[in-house]
Amino acid sequence: MPNFAMLIDGEQATAQHTFAVTNPSTGELVGMAPQATLSDLDRAVATAQTAFEAWSRVSDADRAEACAAIAAKIGTHAEELAQLLTCEQGKPLNGLGSRFELGGAQAWASVTAGLSLPMKVLQDTNEGRVELHRRPIGVVGSITPWNWPLMIAVWHILPAIRTGNTVVVKPSPFTPLSTLRMVELMNEVLPNGVVNVVCGDDAVENIGAAMSAHPGIRKMVFTGSTATGKRVYANAAETMKRLTLELGGNDAGIVLPDVNPEEIAERLFWGAFINNGQTCAAMKRLYVHEDVYDEVCSALTEFARNIVVGDGRDEGSVLGPLANEMQFDKIRSLVDASRAKGRVLLGGEPGEGLFFPPTMISDLEADDPLVAEEQFGPALPIIRYSDVEDAIAQANSGENGLGGSVWSKDIAHAKRIAARLECGSAWINSHGGLNPIAPFGGRKSSGLGVEFGEEGLAEYTDIQVIHC
Known part of the structure; x- marks a missing residue:
């Protein structure tokens, strides 16, 4: 089973300790990921600071040309990355799964390469x-989640380097392997030190908290839960970091x-169940007028009955397992709490392992947990x-206040x-579709x-006004 390495200053960096990454479909070992230390983080930040001077x-x-080359590199290695992503995250190769994610990563990289922020008079x-x-900020720290690890890594990294910053990225410990490999590929077309990656199990060494407080990192970009985002916000305050x-x-x-x-x-289903519902902008609550309530429930459940749930590596699977035991337990708890008050139209019983139909x-009513809480899984x-x-x-x-339809x-x-x-x-007659030229962010x-888009690109810059 392969051991993976971090990338610091364009070179593979091994770690004294590693941790196991397993396949959510089978529990099988996918690979061993490096456990970074705070010294590794310091070295990655110092490297990125040095690279920033030239980049x-x-x-x-x-x-722009370098970002376009990254897009091409992702396209060339899309199948390799998709296979690795499916093994560690569980999502199917086909449909709106790993190959779809790699297509999105390449598209976002290509569009970002073509964006610019010219001087304004x-x-x-x-x-x-x-x-x-618009001036680059410096070293950008990126913490990415486990649900769309490669697409979101591109969302963080490409606008940062497009605007002249350098990056230290930390992927989720649930899905670090595909990001380690993608950053390795990026380093084939970038100068050393422009993009670096460290990773680790936060229960062993909280690299994420150290990044958001690190004085050498000038901006943090984080995608994940609100609770963790608040901690990033608090940790960043002392050094007055820019934040997304x-x-x-x-x-x-x-x-x-x-x-x-x-x-x-069909569109209702995929608005809610894309990536098994493990998507920030998936539809988590559906309000239906009483005149069409029964008909909508019937049509939606009939469509969902034909969805094949199975091992992500099976070319016939449409949905895979939940990505990790933590999320599986949360979904099971919310569904169990809803059984007594609501009517189960479909599913409700967990399968083997981490599979949940x-x-x-x-x-249900407004104060029921499945309505009031973000479930982040296949329960609507x-x-x-x-x-x-x-x-x-x-x-x-x-x-x-992220999305609505x-x-x-x-x-x-x-x-x-x-x-x-x-x-x-907000979407009309669809839910959750994103566009690389349209700004995306939340309220509240x-x-x-x-x-x-240009608005997102600007988040990686400081304004300098010259009077002459």
Whole structure:
């Protein structure tokens, strides 16, 4: 079984200690990941600081070319990375699984390569000229999650290096191997030290906390739970770091009474169950008008019955297992708590190992745990409503504000309702689709700052104004 290494200053860096990464489908060992020490982190940061001096002065065109080369490298090695990703995360190779994720990673890298932040002239008169310039910040620390590890690593790394920063990335200990390999590939086209990767089990050495407090890191970008995001926020305060935080979401979908249930069933399903529901911007609560409630429940469950759940390496699997035991236990607990109060339309009983079938529970209320908490898994509560004002109020309840959706044949009416949802992204007749040119971020406790597009690129820069 292979031992994987960190990448620091363009070279593989082994560790004295390692930890096991297992396949969620089978429990089999996938590989041994290096356990970083605080000394490893210090060395990676120092390397990135040194590399920043040269990389920040590289021309905009040359940095764009390097990012395009990374996109091509990801494309060339997409199947290798997809296979490794499926083994450590569990998601299927096909459908909206690992090959889809690698396609997204390549696409985001390509689009980011083509973005730029040119100088803006704010004034050019007899009184003088005023120019606004975007300057790179320095070393960026990136902490990535286990649900979309490679796609999100690209979301963090590419805009950082595109704008002249250098990076130290720490992947989740549940899914470090594919990121270690992808960073190794990035280093084949980048100068040494521009992108470095350290990893470790935080129960042994909390590298993530050390990164967010490290005086040599000038910006942190984190994707994960709101609770952990708050700790990153607090740890970063002493050094006045710049922050981009994409945190939890308990996204609501509102179905209006004019829909055709059979026409929207497939899109409703994937809005909720993409990546087994293990997606920040997946639909976590579905509010359906009483006039079409039974029909929507029926159409949705009938579609879901045909979804094949199995080993991610099986080409016929559509959904895989949950990614880790922690998440499996959470889903089982929330579903068990909902059985007595709601009606299980589909699923509800865990399978062997970490497999949990697509589960839908109707007739729940606002204070039921499956509705009030972000489940982050394959269990969808479906709530009946009679007054759309009440549905909007329930959708906006709570501290999350990442995404939301409205489902209707009347697009103009749906847009008016969507405008009232307290969320960073709203979709009409779909849920969760992202675009590399459209800013993505949360309101309330779902995050700080945005990713993607020019607005996301700007988050990796400081403003300098020159008066001349």
